[in-house]
Amino acid sequence: MQCTLLRSKFFNCIVALNHCFNPFNAVICSAVVNSTQIEITRKLIQRFHASLSSNHHDKQPQLLGFIDNLKDERTLQNLHGRVIKSGSIVDLNVGNYVLSLYAKFKDLGSAQKLFDEMSERNVRTWTVLVSGFARIGLFRVGLDYYARMLGEGVCPNGFTLSSVFKCCSSIGLVHNGKAIHGWILKNGIDLDAVLRNSIIDFYVKSKEFDYANKLFEFTDDVDTVSCNIMISANIQSGDVKSSLALFRRLTTKDVATWNTVISGMMKNGFERTALELLYEMVKEQACFNEFTYTIALTLVSSLSILELGSQLHARLIRLRLCDNEYIRSSLIDVYSKCGLIDKASIVFKQIPPRKQSSNINGEKLMSDTVSLSSMISGYSQNGRFKEALEMFCHMVSEGIGVDKYILTTIVSVCADYGLLSFGEQIHGLVHKIGHKFDIVFCSSLVDMYSKCGCLENALIVFDKTTTRNTILWTAIINGNAFHGFGREAVRLFQLMIDDDDIQPNEVTFVAVLTACSHAGLVDEGRNYFTVMKEKYNINPGIEHFTCMVDLFGRAGYLDEIKNFIYENNLSHISSVWRAFLSSCRLHKNYDLGKWVSEKLLQLEPLDAEPYVLLSNMCATSNRWEESAKVRSLMQKKGVRKHPGQSWIQLNNQVHSFVIGDRSHPQEADIYSYLDNLIGRLKEIGYSTTLEQVTQDVEEEQQEMFLRYHSEKLAVVYGIINTNSVTPIRVMKNLRVCTDCHNFLKFTSQLLGREIIVRDIRRFHYFKNGVCSCGDYW
């Protein structure tokens, strides 16, 4: 019934369309066809157009009106082609109209073609091109047209100049914008509201807030748009208070006012205030637009409020707004940051087949690069490095342009995954394609080189980065801490504060406390913990408390830890007990370890670590029965140990191993070499360290548990596939065990090989039988 009604309504529209050019019909027609019969309507419009005789040129503007309403680019192209073919152009107004529609449809390639065909041009013709290119982000091309326009003696109008100001502010041509403003004043050109607001906006975006303020103050007819720009100006200059005050004073708020203030609060770190304002907006029944939804989703993502994100998603599906690129990428981000990467992937896969816009002046414009970037980053945030890398490689092989966001994410994937050679290639690629090395990318590079074992390269990148911030400094401090250079990390921390006058943040203190802990600098660590609270007003978080426990524990101050935990009300924080337990193991304090594991198990009954550490400690003290009891309890509760995994990158491939792994194509060579190597190592003093074997079994059998640990397999794979001077770099997802540590020391001595192992805590450099950690890890 509904369908018949719709069809009859549709039929009437078409009849009306065929008989007259009443725009009212076009609106009805557009409303119906938007959701149902757009293809048929398009054909009818084309047929209708074809039936027009050449003396119907006066009808062309009306036809263009239909096309405009229907957003029908194909018919526009058809009309354009037909007119060219018939040789009957196009009066200037029709030409300008078609041109503006191309610009509206963001098809600037066709616009340029038509522009070249036009025998007559006026200021509007030029302005469509200037503003069209500004709208799609090709600001330099827009300015080129502006320069050509001036060269041909055409005088710009307010619309042209508005676009020119947008181009100038977008590519940082502050002087040029100021010069044009001077020219306007000198020539007494009328500043209507649109042009005036464009100039204020230009000054705001160029961070010339004084100029913006002056122009705003001298404005008699202050409108909502200029107030919105000033709210944004205050927010950008960090004056949140003034922007909120102006917002509250404004009686006629539009959707942009709300959007500006909500996104401004969010960008300044006041997410909760932003959320309250969003609810206030709903309460006041202000209408959302696509910008509001994007801002709301970004807010949801930064606060990880999955439920609100899902509600917004449902509404966006109902409103058919999910095809908006901003909304889609924000949705992907919401699901990624809330840990639902598969849901993010579903949203990503709903992108229609890749649209590639015309190739303009050698620049390929790709749609939805940001969604791709969000997806890569989502995979990375959710630990799915392989998928992130695959997606990146796919982009490169398809010739899809990568930008600084994607490159930074990929470098950070290389850091987490320990892929030095891949990370180096990205570094080289950025050099080659001439991307600017911004500070975010550099921080990511410093971190990558540190985490891949190349602290020298991290230092080179750090030294070359002249403008430094807290994150860059923290990355290099942390790199030194991770490599065991605690004193150097502390020295850098002092340099950062004293010489560079950069404020440390909470992460910097985690790095410096870790450095103190690994270097045994107990007094310095205590001092920094106090300084953090008293001088920098940073309240210690879980990470800082855990670092302090680790600091005391490594230094053997086990009794002090107990007091520290209770004095600071930390008994509910499992990471603190975990660090305590590790210290008990390190100092072989079985009784205290048992007590600590019980505490930890009360908090984390499903965490494998306390069971494993406790059972290891029992085994070390030959309390096999107790050790077995712990293991059996673990099994009964269904707790599974996180599997140990080691990997090595050779020739652009990652080779992963687990304990006793037989899946590698070279497994026969690996095992035979390893067995032979262990025999040779025993001749120079290596013996199996049994303290980490947790089973009550015969000694020979115990040794077998250790013999094929994943790091041994990965290192042997490296030895047999590289020349004798290449350092072997292996990554491990757990802490390296005592036996493997011994094995690696003896191997480095026997074979004269440099072996670098990154475990979950730090780097170990094995050379000539010695490890850089000093057997303290």
Place this chain on the structure above:
DNA sequence: TTAGGGTTAG
């Protein structure tokens, strides 16, 4: 006039 993706710890 208002919108999206990237870096340091865990």
